[in-house]
Amino acid sequence: MTRTIAVIGCGLIGRAWTIVFARAGCDLQLWDPIPEVRAALPDLLAETCRISGDDPGALSRFRVLDTLEEALAGAEWVQENGPEQIAVKRDLYARMDRVAAPETILASSSSALVASSFAGDLAGRGRILVAHPVNPPHVVPVVELCPSPDTRPEIMDRAEALMRDVAQVPVRMTREIDGFVLNRLQAVVLAEALSLIEQGIVTPQGLDDTICHGLGRRWTLMGPMATINLNAPGGVADYLERYGPTMARLADGAARGEAFTPGAARILAEAMPGPEQVPSLSRSRDRRLAALSRYLKQSQNKDH
Amino acid sequence: MTRTIAVIGCGLIGRAWTIVFARAGCDLQLWDPIPEVRAALPDLLAETCRISGDDPGALSRFRVLDTLEEALAGAEWVQENGPEQIAVKRDLYARMDRVAAPETILASSSSALVASSFAGDLAGRGRILVAHPVNPPHVVPVVELCPSPDTRPEIMDRAEALMRDVAQVPVRMTREIDGFVLNRLQAVVLAEALSLIEQGIVTPQGLDDTICHGLGRRWTLMGPMATINLNAPGGVADYLERYGPTMARLADGAARGEAFTPGAARILAEAMPGPEQVPSLSRSRDRRLAALSRYLKQSQNKDH
Numbered sequence: 001m002t003r004t005i006a007v008i009g010c011g012l013i014g015r016a017w018t019i020v021f022a023r024a025g026c027d028l029q030l031w032d033p034i035p036e037v038r039a040a041l042p043d044l045l046a047e048t049c050r051i052s053g054d055d056p057g058a059l060s061r062f063r064v065l066d067t068l069e070e071a072l073a074g075a076e077w078v079q080e081n082g083p084e085q086i087a088v089k090r091d092l093y094a095r096m097d098r099v100a101a102p103e104t105i106l107a108s109s110s111s112a113l114v115a116s117s118f119a120g121d122l123a124g125r126g127r128i129l130v131a132h133p134v135n136p137p138h139v140v141p142v143v144e145l146c147p148s149p150d151t152r153p154e155i156m157d158r159a160e161a162l163m164r165d166v167a168q169v170p171v172r173m174t175r176e177i178d179g180f181v182l183n184r185l186q187a188v189v190l191a192e193a194l195s196l197i198e199q200g201i202v203t204p205q206g207l208d209d210t211i212c213h214g215l216g217r218r219w220t221l222m223g224p225m226a227t228i229n230l231n232a233p234g235g236v237a238d239y240l241e242r243y244g245p246t247m248a249r250l251a252d253g254a255a256r257g258e259a260f261t262p263g264a265a266r267i268l269a270e271a272m273p274g275p276e277q278v279p280s281l282s283r284s285r286d287r288r289l290a291a292l293s294r295y296l297k298q299s300q301n302k303d304h
Numbered sequence: 305m306t307r308t309i310a311v312i313g314c315g316l317i318g319r320a321w322t323i324v325f326a327r328a329g330c331d332l333q334l335w336d337p338i339p340e341v342r343a344a345l346p347d348l349l350a351e352t353c354r355i356s357g358d359d360p361g362a363l364s365r366f367r368v369l370d371t372l373e374e375a376l377a378g379a380e381w382v383q384e385n386g387p388e389q390i391a392v393k394r395d396l397y398a399r400m401d402r403v404a405a406p407e408t409i410l411a412s413s414s415s416a417l418v419a420s421s422f423a424g425d426l427a428g429r430g431r432i433l434v435a436h437p438v439n440p441p442h443v444v445p446v447v448e449l450c451p452s453p454d455t456r457p458e459i460m461d462r463a464e465a466l467m468r469d470v471a472q473v474p475v476r477m478t479r480e481i482d483g484f485v486l487n488r489l490q491a492v493v494l495a496e497a498l499s500l501i502e503q504g505i506v507t508p509q510g511l512d513d514t515i516c517h518g519l520g521r522r523w524t525l526m527g528p529m530a531t532i533n534l535n536a537p538g539g540v541a542d543y544l545e546r547y548g549p550t551m552a553r554l555a556d557g558a559a560r561g562e563a564f565t566p567g568a569a570r571i572l573a574e575a576m577p578g579p580e581q582v583p584s585l586s587r588s589r590d591r592r593l594a595a596l597s598r599y600l601k602q603s604q605n606k607d608h
Contacts, residue, residue: 208527223512248561
């Protein structure tokens with residue numbers, strides 16, 4: 001049976017989600033509050049497909065609709081990608097909760113707001129969750145599924161199954177926490193990185209090389225837990241016994257929020273390619289991520 | 305001119321280094337204090353090559369020597385891979401500093417000890433540094449070059465040039481710091497990861513998926529600084545203005561050394577493949593890392 005998915009808010013993230021669902025053969029109903037965005041969607045989606053090497057034929061199944069109500073009609077899943085402003089999200093979810101059929105799941109791409117902050121008062125709060133992707137989701141498959149205290153377990157089950165069906169990698173959290181998992185991990189890396197750079201111990205390029213040609217490479221094939229499981233002859237328990245005290249000492253001495261200084265920002269802004277290069281570098285990133293994603297899928301199939 | 309490289313200590317790391325230098329056409333002089341290790345080296349090196357898909361022909365240029373003195377004779381660079389014990393390293397460096405020609409660079413693979421801790425008192429302390437690889441260096445190219453306060457700048461210049469010549473990616477640090485760069489970054493990730501897992505917010509598998517199918521994928525193609533430079537329309541300064549306060553708050557709330565608990569170790573040991581699987585999983589990791597390394601080199605050549 002063909003699934004009907006509504007994508008609400010069609011900026012970069014919404015368009016990337018559209019490709020995820022279209023690839024998987026879903027019928028798509030798209031809506032954005034800005035008429036100009038709606039009008040430009042077919043061309044923008046074709047362009048996104050072109051960069052990622054996706055077949056534009058997959059996009060024949062989408063319809064751009066004039067109202068939120070039409071977009072939600074008959075949808076099994078709503079992927080919302082509105083601005084990260086609490087007032088906007090509250091209004092939008094109140095409206096969507098009134099309009100959507102009772103069995104429709106409402107999922108937010110929010111990275112900064114937890115579901116309870118915008119859904120806690122709604123009658124349908126049990127079918128609302130955060131499904132936080134990494135930018136852009138059509139070339140980076142992870143999706144954090146974070147419930148509010150009110151999200152029903154069977155909604156989480158359905159969310160997890162649906163995300164697997166559309167070939168994403170769901171990470172199911174058991175409860176709400178600020179920053180979810182991914183941005184909590186990113187935050188500690190950024191804090192320590194900014195501190196090392198501002199102290200002049202390493203250049204921004206050196207810092208990036210350390211991850212890109214070092215840690216990041218291992219972490220693409222297996223996460224940090226699987227990595228340390230192979231870094232001592234007796235596995236992870238052996239690793240933590242041997243190196244845990246050293247790692248604990250390093251973590252205790254690491255930088256925190258105070259590392260986000262204007263000085264660090266200045267050093268980085270001078271060292272990195274300027275804002276005028278952001279669009280072309282982003283296209284190149286997406287093209288390379290798409291190719292890497294195909295490579296990893298292929299090499300995984302060979303391994304199993 | 306063919307370079308002569310001495311590899312001192314021929315466990316896993318020493319053998320991986322041997323392949324790095326052999327691939328680049330260097331002449332290799334290998335020595336390990338244990339006679340059985342020396343005797344087994346030709347077979348073990350051939351096996352390492354087989355797993356990584358390297359041409360075993362590259363290994364025709366190595367000689368296993370019976371004494372440290374013979375191994376160091378005429379070497380331009382000594383890569384030392386002894387045990388991470390301060391007394392052992394001090395003895396070894398005192399001996400190597402007496403034996404090696406004045407222009408020979410002595411570089412330690414140490415991940416835990418800084419060069420001043422074992423070289424500070426030696427006449428030749430100016431030519432001693434740490435060249436810390438990621439395990440295993442023949443399939444992960446980054447090498448942290450960390451001077452002691454006594455290491456001469458021209459030695460750092462030569463170290464950087466040599467590492468580039470043998471196709472590694474050197475990251476030059478300006479001064480000594482506990483954990484260098486890579487393990488400081490790894491430590492904060494591990495601390496927060498263990499904490500989230502022990503709190504039951506996410507499973508070990510979910511944590512690994514978040515990095516492996518999310519952050520790690522972006523970080524394989526560009527480091528964390530290049531990543532945030534593309535995550536706001538105005539580049540890195542814009543990113544830090546928009547998201548810096550949120551990231552700072554998350555870093556302030558993150559776990560530190562206290563997260564390395566026996567409880568977390570127990571959960572992980574139960575969730576991960578057991579110690580008996582470590583050897584075969586390590587071989588599979590090295591094979592996949594070697595393939596990924598070839599893929600990334602190829603795709604980078606295509607991009608430029």
